[in-house]
Amino acid sequence: MEQTQTDNYLKMLSLHRIREIYIKEAENAANTNLSYQEYLHRLVEQQVLSKIERSINRKTQLACFPQIKRLEEFDFSFQPKINEKLIRELATLEFMNDSKNILFIGAPGVGKTHLAISIGIKATQARKRVLFYTAEQLTQQLAAAEVSGRLAKMLDLMTRIDLLIIDELGYLSLTRQTAKLFFQLISKRYERGSVIVTSNKPFEQWGEIFNDDVVAAAILDRLLHHSYPFLINGKSFRLKTINK
Ligand SMILES: Nc1ncnc2c1ncn2[C@@H]1O[C@H](COP(=O)(O)OP(=O)(O)OP(=O)(O)O)[C@@H](O)[C@H]1O
Ligand SMILES: [Mg+2]
Numbered sequence: 200m201e202q203t204q205t206d207n208y209l210k211m212l213s214l215h216r217i218r219e220i221y222i223k224e225a226e227n228a229a230n231t232n233l234s235y236q237e238y239l240h241r242l243v244e245q246q247v248l249s250k251i252e253r254s255i256n257r258k259t260q261l262a263c264f265p266q267i268k269r270l271e272e273f274d275f276s277f278q279p280k281i282n283e284k285l286i287r288e289l290a291t292l293e294f295m296n297d298s299k300n301i302l303f304i305g306a307p308g309v310g311k312t313h314l315a316i317s318i319g320i321k322a323t324q325a326r327k328r329v330l331f332y333t334a335e336q337l338t339q340q341l342a343a344a345e346v347s348g349r350l351a352k353m354l355d356l357m358t359r360i361d362l363l364i365i366d367e368l369g370y371l372s373l374t375r376q377t378a379k380l381f382f383q384l385i386s387k388r389y390e391r392g393s394v395i396v397t398s399n400k401p402f403e404q405w406g407e408i409f410n411d412d413v414v415a416a417a418i419l420d421r422l423l424h425h426s427y428p429f430l431i432n433g434k435s436f437r438l439k440t441i442n443k
Pocket of ligand 2: 311312313366367397
């Protein structure tokens with residue numbers, strides 16, 4: 200009876216983790232002579248850990264990563280041109296405190312998306328708000344928001360995100376109109392929040408992506424100002440097995 204009531208109270212207080220473990224932990228405490236205080240501490244600690252874990256999972260879901268790729272899975276020996284030390288430093292997320300950007304430029308398969316997602320995951324683990332878009336999805340959403348009169352709202356929301364990842368810039372070129380929307384976004388985030396961009400096109404060719412040299416220069420200027428550009432000229436990991 201008493202136990203059922205305790206269960207109910209814990210449920211009312213949404214202390215689900217404690218509800219799951221308090222009986223087992225009490226047995227454990229009795230067996231190991233834990234003090235009442237230590238017992239309570241263990242319960243509260245487990246509840247806090249479970250809350251953090253749920254928050255991280257939620258943040259990771261909301262980030263819309265296309266796959267989960269971890270830095271620990273990245274084989275730096277396969278891509279020796281990448282400055283591993285710098286990547287590991289960036290994974291501490293210090294760059295986000297200064298709203299700095301990261302640019303991964305290189306041919307298909309060199310690991311741009313993998314690295315972008317890995318750093319994004321580090322950010323969600325630190326409970327930062329992250330959004331992953333392909334450049335195509337992003338420009339489509341910006342264009343749709345403009346048509347329906349929600350552009351200002353969408354730009355505001357994008358400014359409040361802690362880390363914005365824009366993948367595959369350059370595989371499809373933008374129209375002049377969407378290039379302008381893209382510029383507005385980059386301009387709004389400039390010095391306010393970090394952006395990670397991946398592109399297969401070297402900076403000299405960004406005029407082609409945006410169909411407008413002036414807009415491209417203005418976007419690049421803002422992205423590069425406080426940034427870590429990585430020019431990855433290595434082999435494709437996708438072709439690794441084929442080349443063996
Ligand atoms: N150095 C690496 N170590 C481990 N896995 C890697 C490495 N480089 C790439 N991969 C893997 O190879 C595949 C292709 O990498 P990724 O998607 O990051 O390439 P990309 O540079 O984004 O290419 P694209 O320009 O075609 O989008 C992914 O499954 C990725 O996890
Ligand atoms: Mg990619």
